[in-house]
Amino acid sequence: MAVMEARCSSSVMLREFACEQNFLSQPDGSASFVHGDTSVYAGVYGPAEVKVSKEIYDRATLEVLIQPKVGLPGVRERSQEQCVRETCEASLLLSLHPRSSLTLILQVLHDDGSLLSCLLNAACMSLMDAGLPMSCLFCGVTCAIDADGQIITDPTAAQEKESRALMTFAIDSKKHNVLMTSTKGSFSVNELQQCIAVSQKASEKLFQFYRDSVRRRYSKTL
Amino acid sequence: MKDTPLSNCERDFLLKAIQEKKRLDGRQTYDYRKIKITFGTDYGSCFVDLGKTRVMGQVSCELVAPKENRPNEGIMFFNIELSPMASPAFEQGRQSELSVKLNRQLERCLRNSKCIDTESLCVVSGEKVWKIRVDVHLLNHDGNLMDAASIAAISALCHFRRPDVSIQGDEVTVYSQEERDPIPLSIYHMPISVSFSFFQQGTYLLVDPCEREERVMDGLLMIAMNKHREICSIQSSGGIMLLKDQVMRCSKIASVKVSEITELIGKALENDKKARKAGGRCGFAESIPLERITALKMDETPMEMMDVTERANDIVQKAEVPPQMVQSPVVPVPGVGQVGQGLQNTWGLEEEEDEEEEDENEGSDNSAEEQEGRVSPMEEEKYEKEERDGGDVVEISDSEEEEVVILHPEKPDKAPKNTESSLHQKASNKKRQ
Structure with missing residues (x-):
């Protein structure tokens, strides 16, 4: 087997991203997150009463629901739900709200690549808006390795299609550790490490964006 | 909700x-x-x-x-x-x-x-x-x-x-x-x-x-x-x-x-x-209405990626070399496989013992042949003792430390005693392990 070696071009780009918090009146916390053309709405309800069958005696039950743009949720949405739920469980302090329920609903509005990372970012922003206690923030970064072995961050749908491997990482804000990975395609150990390093770099930008948006939100002037 | x-x-x-x-x-x-x-x-x-x-x-x-x-x-x-x-x-x-x-x-x-x-x-x-x-x-x-x-x-x-x-x-x-x-x-x-x-x-x-x-x-x-x-x-x-x-x-x-x-x-x-x-x-x-304070937009941003390759290489080099995958398996007893240099596998042996117990209770003859086929050192020891004691002497001791001998199963009339002895033997086996 030929040695797979990824190269990192000197100009790795993140598409423009935008976020709006607290734009829905019904949920306790809401956020919309946009990566280029990919966009997602998130709403959080909770902590609230929990069904007896779902009750956990020492912590809150977190439920994540992902609604696709067309049709009903299927296997793809279920697997994404699991990725998001496990990431949120890792950062939320669920033991502070025993025997209660948290519901996170994510609505896909448009998918133009890097959907899972957009879902993760929207989830984090809405959890922040709901004011739930968290041990750290998290963000999602998607990396693709194209046929020439170039690493592309935040790929579009077209770039995802042509890529050899696709990886999404959830990264925490404290030590920039990896909370969750989801990968597709084949790659070497070296490439994986490179992608993690790239994502950690990109996460700094995202956390700076989180910081700026919260600062703006609690500022008195625009 | x-x-x-x-x-x-x-x-x-x-x-x-x-x-x-x-x-x-x-x-x-x-x-x-x-x-x-x-x-x-x-x-x-x-x-x-x-x-x-x-x-x-x-x-x-x-x-x-x-x-x-x-x-x-x-x-x-x-x-x-x-x-x-x-x-x-x-x-x-x-x-x-x-x-x-x-x-x-x-x-x-x-x-x-x-x-x-x-x-x-x-x-x-x-x-x-x-x-x-x-x-x-x-x-x-x-x-x-x-x-x-x-x-x-x-x-x-x-x-x-x-x-x-x-x-x-x-x-x-x-x-x-x-x-x-x-x-x-x-x-x-x-x-x-x-x-x-x-x-x-x-x-x-x-x-x-x-x-x-x-x-x-x-x-x-x-x-x-x-x-x-x-x-x-x-x-x-x-x-x-x-x-x-x-x-x-x-x-x-x-x-x-x-x-x-x-x-x-x-x-x-x-x-x-x-x-x-x-x-x-x-x-x-x-x-997205950008005039609100709850909304923020960031333009397309390039990232500095100079040290990424070095860092990744560093991590890979520092990481432990993954263990070689396949070692030749050790076969202590026919029909039992073992990988690695650790303790001996005793799973199969115990099972056979149970079988043996059943066989002895039934008093069937072929169990003797089965016993002969086994080569566990422990069993060998027993055979040695059996031979020394003349083969058909039963020695039941209260002390578990001592070796216990099984009767040759060719004597169907002593079957109930056999069971007892084999139970004892099992107990002592466990101690040794």
Whole structure:
């Protein structure tokens, strides 16, 4: 087997991203997150009463629901739900709200690549808006390795299609550790490490964006 | 999650306000809330804000076989999703009464009014027709979901473009958006639903009720009408009796509202068309109101990636060398495999012992042969002792430390003692392990 070696071009780009918090009146916390053309709405309800069958005696039950743009949720949405739920469980302090329920609903509005990372970012922003206690923030970064072995961050749908491997990482804000990975395609150990390093770099930008948006939100002037 | 119930105080307050011809948000009786229509990045996606109620309409299409009784008509499919995002009372994947009611009303409003030319959706008669699917996602529930859903659905249908097809003989070719310009649906008219809520058994009437008003209303009248003042569907629910002139008055109000909304949709479509022609971006990123303090946008950012490669290499080098995968397995006893240099595998042995026990109880002869076949050092020891003791002497000691000898099973008359001894032996085996 030929040695797979990824190269990192000197100009790795993140598409423009935008976020709006607290734009829905019904949920306790809401956020919309946009990566280029990919966009997602998130709403959080909770902590609230929990069904007896779902009750956990020492912590809150977190439920994540992902609604696709067309049709009903299927296997793809279920697997994404699991990725998001496990990431949120890792950062939320669920033991502070025993025997209660948290519901996170994510609505896909448009998918133009890097959907899972957009879902993760929207989830984090809405959890922040709901004011739930968290041990750290998290963000999602998607990396693709194209046929020439170039690493592309935040790929579009077209770039995802042509890529050899696709990886999404959830990264925490404290030590920039990896909370969750989801990968597709084949790659070497070296490439994986490179992608993690790239994502950690990109996460700094995202956390700076989180910081700026919260600062703006609690500022008195625009 | 359960919905928060409305308290009696709130209920009384709302009803009192309505009696005094006042509404919570300062509107007049016949006023609609502010309507905002935005279109998505691709064709057939539309957002409608009606005050705080927010709804998304999404149209998609696919080629399917037509219904048998209508071989040359396309199929329309409507689905209103009560997403739990809209209200905590909505549950995922459950057909509630409200969702059935809304779906039925939307179908009557758009399909049964024949506002879309389904015959133009036929590709090959009896074989292939377009199925147009309209998904309406409710994102935030602040009352009057039906009006918002009907505006979103009809705007999305007007905005939608289906791929072009060509037929040559038996071959049907579907062209992508790049190859040929997609084709809009042919829409004859635009039915729009207008809701009226009644209070105090029909004494008071409000247009476009908000969520609070919906909770205290006695009855609801929904009129779907197009701009030619033709009623497409009319439905009264809640069980109130309406007088003839009440319905007439409502239909007059509806005709005014419908012409206003139709004009608004037309303007929104025109704006979108202009933006698309100009080649400007028209995605959701553009629709986020940036003048709010809750919103922030960051432009495309390059990242410095100089030390990434070194760091990755560093981690890989520092990491332990993965262990070599395959080692030659150790075979202590025939039929038992072992990988690695650790303790000896005793799983198979114990099982055999159990078998042996059974065999001995039965007093069968072949168990002796089985014993001979084994080569465990422990067993060998026993054989040695057996030989020393003359083979047929039983020695049962209370002390577990001492070696215990099994009888040769060829003596069936001593079978019960055998069992006892073998049990002892088992105990001592365990000690040694």
